[in-house]
Amino acid sequence: MADGSNRQTRITSSHWGAFEVDVENDHIVATRPFLCDPDPNGIPDILPAAVHHRSRVARPSIRCGWLEQRDPTGRGTDDFVELPWDEAFDIASQEIERIRQAYGNEAIYGGSYGWASAGRFHHAQSQVHRFLNCIGGYVASFGSYSTGCAQAIMPHVFGVNFLTYCYEHQDGWQTIHDNTETLVMFGGINPKNSKVSMGGVTEHETAGWLNRFVANEMHCINIGPQRTDAPDCCDWLPARPGSDTALMLALAYVLQIEGLSDTDFLDRYTVGFDRFLPYLMGYSDGQPKSPDWAAAICGVAPEKIFELARRMAKTRTLITVAWSLQRAEHGEQPYWMSAVLAAMLGQIGLPGCGVGYGYGAIGGVGKSLIGLRGMTFSQGENPVQAVIPVARIGDMLRYPGQTYDFNGKRNTYPDIRLIYWAGGNPYHHHQDLNALHDAWQKPDTIIVNEPWWTSTAKRADIVFPATTPYEREDIGRSNLDDYLFHMPQLIPPVGEARDDYSIFAGLAERMGVAPDFTEGKSAEDWIGTLYEEFRALAEDKGIEVPDLPTLKSENWVRLPILANGPNRTFLASFRVDPERSPLPTPSGKIEIFSDTIHSFGYDDCLGHPAWLPPSEWFGSANEKFPLHLVSPQPGDKLHSQFESALADVAGARPETLVMSPDNAAARGLSTGDLVRVFNARGSCRARLSVSDEIQSGVVALPTGAWFGDPGGNIDQDGNPNVLTRDVGTSRLGQGCSAHTALVEVSKLEG
Numbered sequence: 198m199a200d201g202s203n204r205q206t207r208i209t210s211s212h213w214g215a216f217e218v219d220v221e222n223d224h225i226v227a228t229r230p231f232l233c234d235p236d237p238n239g240i241p242d243i244l245p246a247a248v249h250h251r252s253r254v255a256r257p258s259i260r261c262g263w264l265e266q267r268d269p270t271g272r273g274t275d276d277f278v279e280l281p282w283d284e285a286f287d288i289a290s291q292e293i294e295r296i297r298q299a300y301g302n303e304a305i306y307g308g309s310y311g312w313a314s315a316g317r318f319h320h321a322q323s324q325v326h327r328f329l330n331c332i333g334g335y336v337a338s339f340g341s342y343s344t345g346c347a348q349a350i351m352p353h354v355f356g357v358n359f360l361t362y363c364y365e366h367q368d369g370w371q372t373i374h375d376n377t378e379t380l381v382m383f384g385g386i387n388p389k390n391s392k393v394s395m396g397g398v399t400e401h402e403t404a405g406w407l408n409r410f411v412a413n414e415m416h417c418i419n420i421g422p423q424r425t426d427a428p429d430c431c432d433w434l435p436a437r438p439g440s441d442t443a444l445m446l447a448l449a450y451v452l453q454i455e456g457l458s459d460t461d462f463l464d465r466y467t468v469g470f471d472r473f474l475p476y477l478m479g480y481s482d483g484q485p486k487s488p489d490w491a492a493a494i495c496g497v498a499p500e501k502i503f504e505l506a507r508r509m510a511k512t513r514t515l516i517t518v519a520w521s522l523q524r525a526e527h528g529e530q531p532y533w534m535s536a537v538l539a540a541m542l543g544q545i546g547l548p549g550c551g552v553g554y555g556y557g558a559i560g561g562v563g564k565s566l567i568g569l570r571g572m573t574f575s576q577g578e579n580p581v582q583a584v585i586p587v588a589r590i591g592d593m594l595r596y597p598g599q600t601y602d603f604n605g606k607r608n609t610y611p612d613i614r615l616i617y618w619a620g621g622n623p624y625h626h627h628q629d630l631n632a633l634h635d636a637w638q639k640p641d642t643i644i645v646n647e648p649w650w651t652s653t654a655k656r657a658d659i660v661f662p663a664t665t666p667y668e669r670e671d672i673g674r675s676n677l678d679d680y681l682f683h684m685p686q687l688i689p690p691v692g693e694a695r696d697d698y699s700i701f702a703g704l705a706e707r708m709g710v711a712p713d714f715t716e717g718k719s720a721e722d723w724i725g726t727l728y729e730e731f732r733a734l735a736e737d738k739g740i741e742v743p744d745l746p747t748l749k750s751e752n753w754v755r756l757p758i759l760a761n762g763p764n765r766t767f768l769a770s771f772r773v774d775p776e777r778s779p780l781p782t783p784s785g786k787i788e789i790f791s792d793t794i795h796s797f798g799y800d801d802c803l804g805h806p807a808w809l810p811p812s813e814w815f816g817s818a819n820e821k822f823p824l825h826l827v828s829p830q831p832g833d834k835l836h837s838q839f840e841s842a843l844a845d846v847a848g849a850r851p852e853t854l855v856m857s858p859d860n861a862a863a864r865g866l867s868t869g870d871l872v873r874v875f876n877a878r879g880s881c882r883a884r885l886s887v888s889d890e891i892q893s894g895v896v897a898l899p900t901g902a903w904f905g906d907p908g909g910n911i912d913q914d915g916n917p918n919v920l921t922r923d924v925g926t927s928r929l930g931q932g933c934s935a936h937t938a939l940v941e942v943s944k945l946e947g
Contacts, residue, residue, distance in 0.1 A: 213393045468784040619697055
C-alpha cells in the first residue's frame with residue numbers, strides 16, 4: 198500500500214507478533230500495531246532506529262589478535278579489521294577444516310538459540326546446524342535456558358515431552374474460563390512475558406482472559422515475590438523466591454491431615470505416594486511439613502496456608518507453575534511437587550483442573566489449535582553423539598575432559614576448539630558473565646553470524662554480518678498461532694550483510710559440501726519448497742491454505758485451525774481408563790516416587806519431591822549480601838534484541854531495579870537514584886524504583902542489557918547476569934540457576 202509518495206506500508210511477523218511497517222527510501226521509518234491484535238506491545242517502536250543503528254556489523258570482520266597471531270586471549274578487547282567476503286570465507290573455511298583435521302568434529306560446538314527470526318526458512322538454528330552436519334557434525338546441546346530443568350524432570354513424572362505437553366496438551370483459555378473456580382498461580386501469569394513467542398502469536402490475549410476469569414468470579418491467586426507477575430485483578434500472596442516447594446508441601450500436609458486427599462485417585466492413577474508420605478508427615482526425617490514449618494521458609498502465614506488448601510480441595514482448581522520456578526537451584530522440586538499436589542486433589546484429567554505449566558511464559562500457551570506443523574528447514578543428521586545440557590557451556594569450556602552427571606548418565610565434557618554461533622547472544626542468557634568471559638578465551642576460534650556488534654560478536658574472532666528479517670523474504674508461521682504471514686523483504690541489506698543461508702552456502706562451497714547444503718536451490722526456491730510441503734500437510738487434515746502467490750498478494754491469512762471446546766485436557770483419556778491409556782512412565786502412572794530417579798543416587802534430587810534449600814536464597818541469613826535477586830524477562834524487547842538502540846533513548850539505561858520501601862529506606866535510597874548492585878561475582882549499575890509491589894528482602898532487575906567491557910569495575914547498563922550463579926539446578930536437570938543469587942545494593946556516588 199502506498200500513500201501517494203514513495204512510502205510503502207506492509208505487514209510482517211516477528212516473535213512478538215505482527216505489525217505494520219512503513220518504508221521510505223530503503224529505510225524503515227515507522228511501525229504500527231497490527232489491527233487484529235487486541236493487546237499489542239511496544240517492542241516494534243524501536244525497530245526503525247535499531248535496524249539502521251550504528252552498531253550494525255557492516256562488513257565481514259576479523260579480530261586483529263586472532264588474524265595476526267591466532268591469539269584467543271584478546272576477545273572482548275581487541276580491534277577488528279574488515280575484509281572482503283571472499284577473503285573472509287577463505288580464512289573461515291580453512292580454519293574450520295584445520296580444526297576438523299586436527300581434532301575432529303567433536304571439537305566443534307554449534308551454538309544457536311533460535312530466536313533470531315520468526316521466519317520459517319531463515320531460522321538461524323536450522324541453518325547453522327545443517328551446515329555443520331554437512332561437514333561432519335558438531336557437539337549439540339539439550340534443552341533451553343527457559344525450560345531445560347523441566348525438560349529433564351517432567352518425563353519422569355508424566356512420561357511426556359515437556360514442551361509438547363505445554364504447547365499441545367494443556368487446557369485452553371476458554372476451557373479454564375468455563376470450568377475453573379480457583380486458579381493458583383505459582384510464579385504468576387505475566388501478560389508481559391506472553392507478548393513474545395517462538396514464531397510469534399498474533400493476538401495477545403493473556404491479560405484479557407485473566408480479566409475475564411475474575412469477572413466470571415474465578416478466584417485467581419498470584420503466589421510469588423512480585424504483585425506485577427499477574428494483573429491487579431488477581432489476589433497476591435507474597436512468597437519468597439525459591440520457597441515454592443515448601444509451600445506446596447505444606448498445602449499437601451493440610452490435605453492429608455484433614456482428610457481432603459483423594460485417596461481413590463492416588464491409588465488408581467499414581468505410584469509411590471506411600472513412599473512419599475513418611476517424608477511429608479515427618480516420620481522419616483523428624484520434620485512434619487506443616488504450615489508452621491513452611492511459614493518460616495516462604496513467609497506465608499500458617500492460617501493462609503490452611504485457608505488455601507481447603508479452598509483448593511473444595512473447588513475446581515487449576516495449579517499453574519511459571520517457567521521461572523525451575524530456573525533456580527533445585528528447580529526440579531516445585532515442578533514435581535506441583536504434580537503431586539494436583540494428584541492429591543484428584544482433579545487431574547478434568548477440564549480446567551489439575552496442573553499446568555508455562556501459562557504466561559510465552560504467547561500461545563492457552564490457545565487451543567488443531568495441530569498443524571511444517572515448514573522446517575531440515576538440519577540433517579548429526580554424526581557426533583556428544584550433547585551437553587545447554588546451560589553448562591561455561592563448564593564445558595572450563596573443564597574439558599571432566600566428567601559430570603546428567604539425568605542418570607555420567608558424561609564427559611568435550612574439548613571444544615571452535616564455536617560457531619548464529620542466532621543468539623549467550624552474553625544475555627548465561628549466568629556469571631565475568632566467569633563466562635574468562636572461559637570464552639579458551640577455544641582456538643569463535644565464529645559468529647550477527648547483525649549487530651553484540652557482546653558475543655565483540656568476543657568472536659570472525660564476524661559475518663547477517664541480515665535482519667526485514668532485509669530478506671520469508672514465511673511467518675508459529676505452531677502456537679492461527680495466522681500465516683508472507684514476510685516480504687522490506688529494505689535492501691544494510692551494509693554488506695547477507696542472510697545465514699548465503700553465508701553458509703559460501704562456506705559450504707569452499708569446503709566441498711555445497712550440493713549437500715543447498716541441494717542446488719536458492720533461498721527463494723527453498724521458501725517455495727517448504728511452503729508447498731506445508732500446504733500438502735494442511736490438505737491432508739482438510740485445512741485450506743492459499744498458494745504462495747496468493748499469500749504474497751494478501752500478505753497474511755488466518756487459518757481455520759481454532760479448536761473449540763475442552764479437547765486438549767491433559768490426561769483426560771488416562772483418567773477415563775488408565776489401563777487402556779497408560780502413561781509412558783515405567784509404571785504407566787503418575788510417578789510420585791520414581792524408582793528411576795532414586796536409582797541415580799543424587800543427593801540433590803531424591804526419589805520424591807522434597808524441600809532442598811538453595812545455596813543462596815532469602816533464608817540463608819547472609820549479612821554481606823542479604824537481598825534475593827530475581828531477574829525477569831524485559832518488557833521493552835525480546836531478550837536482548839534492539840538493546841543498542843534502546844540504550845540511546847534518554848533515561849532508558851541503565852535498567853531499573855525494583856526494591857521495597859523498607860529495604861530502600863534502610864539504605865537511604867529513593868526512586869530515581871543510581872545504585873550499585875553487587876556481590877562477589879560482579880556488580881552493575883541500575884536506576885532504582887521503590888515499589889510496594891515487591892516483597893521485602895527481594896529485588897528485581899530485568900535481563901536484556903548488553904554485557905559491557907571485561908575487566909571493568911561495574912557493568913554500566915545493568916545486566917543481572919554479572920551477578921547470577923553459573924551452577925546446574927541439580928545433577929538430574931543441570932538447568933540454569935538464574936534465580937538463585939544474593940546481592941547488596943548501595944547508592945552509586947559520583
